[in-house]
Amino acid sequence: xxxxxxxxxxxxxxxxxxxxxxxxxxxxxxxxxxxxxxxxxxxxxxxxxxxxxxxxxxxxxxxxxxxxxxxxxxxxxxxxxxxxxxxxxxxxxxxxxxxxxxxxxxxxxxxxxxxxxxxxxxxxxxxxxxxxxxxxxxxxxxxxxxxxxxxxxxxxxxxxxxxxxxxxxx
Numbered sequence: 001x002x003x004x005x006x007x008x009x010x011x012x013x014x015x016x017x018x019x020x021x022x023x024x025x026x027x028x029x030x031x032x033x034x035x036x037x038x039x040x041x042x043x044x045x046x047x048x049x050x051x052x053x054x055x056x057x058x059x060x061x062x063x064x065x066x067x068x069x070x071x072x073x074x075x076x077x078x079x080x081x082x083x084x085x086x087x088x089x090x091x092x093x094x095x096x097x098x099x100x101x102x103x104x105x106x107x108x109x110x111x112x113x114x115x116x117x118x119x120x121x122x123x124x125x126x127x128x129x130x131x132x133x134x135x136x137x138x139x140x141x142x143x144x145x146x147x148x149x150x151x152x153x154x155x156x157x158x159x160x161x162x163x164x165x166x167x168x169x170x
Contacts, residue, residue, distance in 0.1 A: 009058050010086035012079055033132055037108075038063045040130070044105035047098045047123055050113025050133075054080030054094065061089040070098050072117050098123065106130065111139055 034056060042063045051057055051069035053076060061067060061084075069092065071077050080094045097120070098104075104123045111133035114120075119142055122129070131139070 009055055010083070011053065011055070012082035012086060014079065014082075034059045037130065040128075041106055044128075045103060046106050046108060047102055047104035047126065048108040048110075049098065049120055049122075050108075050110030051080050051094065052076050052110065052113060054083035054092070056108070056110075057092045057094075058083050058087040058089050061087070061092050065091065067092045068095055068098055068102060068104070069093070070095050070120075071113055073113075076113075108132070111135065 037056075038060060041060060043065055046057075046060065046064050046067040046069075048057055048067055048069035049071075051071045054069065057067045057069045057080065067089075069080060071080065077094055077096065083089075084092045084094060100121045100123055102123045104126045106128035107122055107126045107130065109119075109122075109129065109131050111131060113133075119139065
């Protein structure tokens with residue numbers, strides 16, 4: 001069984017058997033996202049929601065102190081675990097759930113993975129929230145607190161880097 005590579009990362013061979021995963025592997029936008037995320041997340045403990053096949057975590061592992069990642073779909077969790085093993089990422093842990101009590105310096109949320117699902121609860125102490133994927137008003141209202149009715153719908157990534165208390169969220 002040949003293990004394909006993606007941007008010098010090893011990908012489980014089974015990833016190509018699923019059309020949705022294969023499409024993600026051939027979509028290059030995540031490469032540029034990872035390039036600007038690396039210095040932003042350097043040395044931090046990360047909680048990643050919507051990890052998919054685990055490629056972002058594998059890429060960022062060399063820059064971060066630790067990454068906990070999860071996905072709403074079990075088959076993606078299995079792939080993410082395989083991806084971390086193939087790439088020998090010792091500071092990445094794939095888990096079924098990240099709770100509010102999970103210690104994290106930064107949160108990564110891929111909204112594409114939660115299209116038809118409720119967003120999970122986020123660790124409350126994280127000072128940085130990075131959202132990749134579409135940012136509908138409903139998600140913006142949820143992650144920013146309340147009072148952002150004027151916020152337009154976005155179709156690209158957004159980064160909110162401010163202490164949460166400045167946005168009225170404790």
